[in-house]
Amino acid sequence: MAENPAQAPPRAHDDPPAVKAALILAAVAVMAFFVVVPLVNVFVQALAGGVGVYWRNLSGDADTLHSIKLTLIVAPIAVGLNVTFGIAAAWAIARFRFPGRTLLTALIDLPFTVSPVVVGLFLLLLFGLQGTFGPWLRAHDLKIVFALPGLILATAFVTFPVVARELIPLMEAIGAEEEVAAVSLGARGWQLFRLITLPNIKWGLLYGVILCNARAMGEFGAVYVVSGHIAGKTDTMPLRVEKLFQEYNLPGAFALSSVLAMLALVTLFVKTALEWKTRRDLAEAARLRTQRGEA
Amino acid sequence: MSITVERVTKSFGTFVALGEVSLEVPSGALLALLGPSGSGKTTLLRIIAGLEVADAGAVRYHDEDVTHAPVTERNVGFVFQHYALFRHLTVFENVAFGLRVRGVPRPRVRERVRELLRLVQLEGYERSVPAQLSGGQRQRVALARALAAEPKVLLLDEPFGALDARVRQELRQWLRRLHDELHVTSVFVTHDQEEAFEVADRVVIMNHGRIEQTGSPEEIFEHPANPFVMDFLGNVNVFHGSVQNGRARLGSLEIAYPDYPHDESRAATAFIRSHELEIVRARNGRPSLEAKVTHINPARPVVKVRVYSEAFGVVLTVDVSWERYAELRLTVGDTVYVAPRQLRVFVQDYAI
Numbered sequence: 001m002a003e004n005p006a007q008a009p010p011r012a013h014d015d016p017p018a019v020k021a022a023l024i025l026a027a028v029a030v031m032a033f034f035v036v037v038p039l040v041n042v043f044v045q046a047l048a049g050g051v052g053v054y055w056r057n058l059s060g061d062a063d064t065l066h067s068i069k070l071t072l073i074v075a076p077i078a079v080g081l082n083v084t085f086g087i088a089a090a091w092a093i094a095r096f097r098f099p100g101r102t103l104l105t106a107l108i109d110l111p112f113t114v115s116p117v118v119v120g121l122f123l124l125l126l127f128g129l130q131g132t133f134g135p136w137l138r139a140h141d142l143k144i145v146f147a148l149p150g151l152i153l154a155t156a157f158v159t160f161p162v163v164a165r166e167l168i169p170l171m172e173a174i175g176a177e178e179e180v181a182a183v184s185l186g187a188r189g190w191q192l193f194r195l196i197t198l199p200n201i202k203w204g205l206l207y208g209v210i211l212c213n214a215r216a217m218g219e220f221g222a223v224y225v226v227s228g229h230i231a232g233k234t235d236t237m238p239l240r241v242e243k244l245f246q247e248y249n250l251p252g253a254f255a256l257s258s259v260l261a262m263l264a265l266v267t268l269f270v271k272t273a274l275e276w277k278t279r280r281d282l283a284e285a286a287r288l289r290t291q292r293g294e295a
Numbered sequence: 296m297s298i299t300v301e302r303v304t305k306s307f308g309t310f311v312a313l314g315e316v317s318l319e320v321p322s323g324a325l326l327a328l329l330g331p332s333g334s335g336k337t338t339l340l341r342i343i344a345g346l347e348v349a350d351a352g353a354v355r356y357h358d359e360d361v362t363h364a365p366v367t368e369r370n371v372g373f374v375f376q377h378y379a380l381f382r383h384l385t386v387f388e389n390v391a392f393g394l395r396v397r398g399v400p401r402p403r404v405r406e407r408v409r410e411l412l413r414l415v416q417l418e419g420y421e422r423s424v425p426a427q428l429s430g431g432q433r434q435r436v437a438l439a440r441a442l443a444a445e446p447k448v449l450l451l452d453e454p455f456g457a458l459d460a461r462v463r464q465e466l467r468q469w470l471r472r473l474h475d476e477l478h479v480t481s482v483f484v485t486h487d488q489e490e491a492f493e494v495a496d497r498v499v500i501m502n503h504g505r506i507e508q509t510g511s512p513e514e515i516f517e518h519p520a521n522p523f524v525m526d527f528l529g530n531v532n533v534f535h536g537s538v539q540n541g542r543a544r545l546g547s548l549e550i551a552y553p554d555y556p557h558d559e560s561r562a563a564t565a566f567i568r569s570h571e572l573e574i575v576r577a578r579n580g581r582p583s584l585e586a587k588v589t590h591i592n593p594a595r596p597v598v599k600v601r602v603y604s605e606a607f608g609v610v611l612t613v614d615v616s617w618e619r620y621a622e623l624r625l626t627v628g629d630t631v632y633v634a635p636r637q638l639r640v641f642v643q644d645y646a647i
Contacts, residue, residue, distance in 0.1 A: 182392065186367050186370070200382070
């Protein structure tokens, strides 16, 4: 049986207590200054006029309400697309060896490394009126840019890597053995995925979905470029916050921000819980691996 | 259901895993593929199963050509070295899997799983998950799972390789009994010659992607086809020397070898198993080597004595019965004489 990894061996030379205290204090101070204070401030500002005003700021403004609705449409669709893609990509990378595999792994990360504004611009150049597909789209009466499809495309592209990144290491750690066994027992494609693969990756997948959803709801840069900020039509929550702020409607901006912040907090909570769970699953998978052969 | 493998070839990049291997597994046989790692035995098993596709050649189950049939259509039972149980499913669901994916009705599934768990002596474990079982139990679940859909052939890849010695011993005998009961054509891969000889009706010895010898355990043990088989079987002392005019000359040792009556001297390798050597206190006229006792291992069922022959520069292992050991009263450092009772000579470029 493996030794408990939590029991780290005592270090021969430890840092002096003063250094430790200073480092911890510095970390806490930075966190408080950059994270906690602004977050609390959002809620304080939003609720400055009382709960009634706060509620009116949110529900009284048709454009604000529409932005919430739009975000709740765009984010789930983008997440759905990325779940499909993420599973396909993770399966391909974790289960097969093929030429271009390393390139694909690198390409998956591309949306994280490219500035979202550039992503938006590049969609504009492809699907805008003057863009590559512009004339064709107009001829067929299709609108992508400055409309819902553009928002979904931009959001999906920017959050593209989240699910795949989560699943690749998990599927590699689990290994293909159970899948090979299932195939040898007569399981075909969909049965294999539904009965064996999915149950093994479900927690990691859910974690990816939560994280992807958080990124999708908060996406600003790429969406900013392709939306054309048409109030009541293509403004998502982050875009609406910015517009309210520009219009000096601070209570409105803070109220809507607080909704986003709450979504973030819920996400953070669920994410932490799931992180703990996936880490345990990974450790369990690793333990079963090393333990095979014993007992 | 007999299995025929015909001139099967398989390469991984530049590495030739199997070079034109042909093999016949009679219906109802329990056959062992035995060989060192990298000999191609697992690749051959996976090709028989359909988990790997041969580059050339054919695989037939009875008369049916299955060379290009995917594993899902072959109805084989495959047992993996590391069990590969479904970790999120109970023992019951693991065993039921092959039936469920085939759409077998529920009552029949329940009946069949119960029957199999009784067969592998795991009744009462239906609701356990694999993580709660010992290695031996897991492998028995894997076996029950493989047998559930009544496969035409049962294929086992180093089935006991991951278990400790005592459990391995138990499971071997149990597998043999199970096979006697079910008579399903079975092939198992192992690198352990003791395991192969104990369990199988027929043993196939493989090396470098080729079959060196096929036969019953007795045939192989008594008539090893070549130096590789002899050496691989173990417990053997190797001498390098020459043959000429019906004599084998191994250093100072000269022994009659009528199989080579020619004038021309040829290099030869002689193999003498440790039980074919005899230790005597004094020369008795028979060819023998002077040697010094360097180590005594009082193992069961025989005492293993290591001696060093200075003239020859080799360490030999001799099996001595306990009775003989008591007679000889050997101690480390004694000078003794070692005489071969029997030996096998392979003349180079001649016997091979």
